[in-house]
Amino acid sequence: EVEVEVVAASAATPTQERKRLRTGGLTLGSPGAKRAVPVTLQGLLPVSVRQPAAPTLDEDTLERHRAHLSPTLGADALASTWEFACVLDFFSRFADEVDGARSDCLAQHKKRERQRWAREERTRYDEETLRCSVSFSAAGLAAALVGHEDGDRVLMADIHVALLKGLHPRAKNPPCRMNWLQFVARHMADSWPKVCLNQDAPQCFFIKKNGEAEEAYWAMDAVHRLRALRFLCEVASDLNARITSRVEQAKEASFLPLSARDVAKKLGPDDKGVAFTLRPGGKQKKTLVVTGQTEFVDSLRQSDADHFATDHYRREYMLLRLRGAQGSCFLVRTARAVTAVGQGGGEGQGEPAQGECEVVCASGEEFVSFVANHVDTKLFGGKARSRFRDLVVELEAELEAEQKARRVRKELGGNPFAGHAMAARTEDGRRRSGRNRAAPARYGVESTTTSEESESEDEDEVSSSSSGGEGSGDEAGSQRADADFSVSEGESDEDRDDEEDEDSGSGSDEEEE
Numbered sequence: 001e002v003e004v005e006v007v008a009a010s011a012a013t014p015t016q017e018r019k020r021l022r023t024g025g026l027t028l029g030s031p032g033a034k035r036a037v038p039v040t041l042q043g044l045l046p047v048s049v050r051q052p053a054a055p056t057l058d059e060d061t062l063e064r065h066r067a068h069l070s071p072t073l074g075a076d077a078l079a080s081t082w083e084f085a086c087v088l089d090f091f092s093r094f095a096d097e098v099d100g101a102r103s104d105c106l107a108q109h110k111k112r113e114r115q116r117w118a119r120e121e122r123t124r125y126d127e128e129t130l131r132c133s134v135s136f137s138a139a140g141l142a143a144a145l146v147g148h149e150d151g152d153r154v155l156m157a158d159i160h161v162a163l164l165k166g167l168h169p170r171a172k173n174p175p176c177r178m179n180w181l182q183f184v185a186r187h188m189a190d191s192w193p194k195v196c197l198n199q200d201a202p203q204c205f206f207i208k209k210n211g212e213a214e215e216a217y218w219a220m221d222a223v224h225r226l227r228a229l230r231f232l233c234e235v236a237s238d239l240n241a242r243i244t245s246r247v248e249q250a251k252e253a254s255f256l257p258l259s260a261r262d263v264a265k266k267l268g269p270d271d272k273g274v275a276f277t278l279r280p281g282g283k284q285k286k287t288l289v290v291t292g293q294t295e296f297v298d299s300l301r302q303s304d305a306d307h308f309a310t311d312h313y314r315r316e317y318m319l320l321r322l323r324g325a326q327g328s329c330f331l332v333r334t335a336r337a338v339t340a341v342g343q344g345g346g347e348g349q350g351e352p353a354q355g356e357c358e359v360v361c362a363s364g365e366e367f368v369s370f371v372a373n374h375v376d377t378k379l380f381g382g383k384a385r386s387r388f389r390d391l392v393v394e395l396e397a398e399l400e401a402e403q404k405a406r407r408v409r410k411e412l413g414g415n416p417f418a419g420h421a422m423a424a425r426t427e428d429g430r431r432r433s434g435r436n437r438a439a440p441a442r443y444g445v446e447s448t449t450t451s452e453e454s455e456s457e458d459e460d461e462v463s464s465s466s467s468g469g470e471g472s473g474d475e476a477g478s479q480r481a482d483a484d485f486s487v488s489e490g491e492s493d494e495d496r497d498d499e500e501d502e503d504s505g506s507g508s509d510e511e512e513e
Helices: 014-022 039-044 059-068 082-116 127-132 138-146 150-167 180-195 210-219 222-239 241-253 258-266 364-374 382-412 451-467 474-483 493-504 507-512
Strands: 274-278 286-290 316-321 329-334 357-361
Touching: 059 364, 082 138, 082 150, 082 222, 082 241, 082 316, 082 329, 127 150, 138 150, 138 222, 150 180, 150 222, 180 210, 180 222, 222 241, 241 286, 258 274, 258 286, 329 364, 357 364, 364 382
Parallel strands: none
Antiparallel strands: 274 286, 316 329, 329 357
């Protein structure tokens, strides 16, 4: 607030004369003086005084602005909650750490799961399953929380298992799709009151029988499933060794002077680091090398999530920058005008209340379309429009790179050999056609058959060879010759893993435990 001393017009002291000059020749409070705001004081007045009144959001305007919302999640009440954005934000920052902690113990966990669970109950940890469980889109998360399809329920279980494996790397009965609810129940019993204040823990996690617990889990409201997943993300941020190590390094780097951050911005990925010496908290001197990849605490925080832009109707837009496979970005806005800084629709908490946010964009493609169709002078000012357009340039480059990666994954599929890497000529020396080229049998690559089908084919081959049927002469000899350097077509990955485990013995289990 601006405090202006009111003086009498008859006073003619030097101090009052200087005030009269500063206020444009008028002395406030003098007889006949107009109550006009001096030009020199306009920049000091509160923002609420200087800003013009915002246009009202009447029913017609709200109806027109519904075209701004996301085509996929604009009408989804679950996606408009702050817990939904928290889960997306967690995996956009720490997906690599979650995946790395799982990879550290996955081989040992697979061995113990084979000893405990039947073959049809075990999980096949192929590349697609591992990737989708830590890199999913906003639409994929919303579908998994609802769980209408079996594939969505499997994804929901895989997301929890990916988080739990990093928390229990040495478990005798490791977390998997068959028992993950029990592991979540243990963490809820210890940490739920600390993380989720004034909320009751879902009781389905504390049911002893796994089948009944799973039925109760999918019978409860999707909002409670979302809160349970957000709770587990909070636990992982405190207990996952890789995440805590990354955070501690960022906190340690934050003790460096501000010049170190400027140096980190100027360094490229291939440049040599610059050494800085610090003494945190009066301890011994320590030398830290700052490179272009050095993280600080401020870089772990995301200012765009608090405020990205404000439109003419005083609605704030919050942006989450996601990984490319997640959709690149997630943009929400408040459903009503924000009257003051730090006050949304919440009750004095600085955050919009649930149900008072709208999902504008759920992916990078939707963001580009929103900017092209709706970011104009009728809705945003000049600075906000520039910020939107600058981000579009970055997103288009990310989307192009992600499309190339998808094409490569689609061409390769489950085949470790690309089509152009196969033998280019036939046995008689002629050039082989590149159309529908099949993989040689000795590589054991069958992208169209499942492990069950290959096992049945193996059994048929064994039975036919033991019966001594026709054609068992030269063909059998050639098969025996090829078997010296080939992998059996019917032998699955799990069978080979079982043989390796039998050879290695069980001594490592006892030593680790």
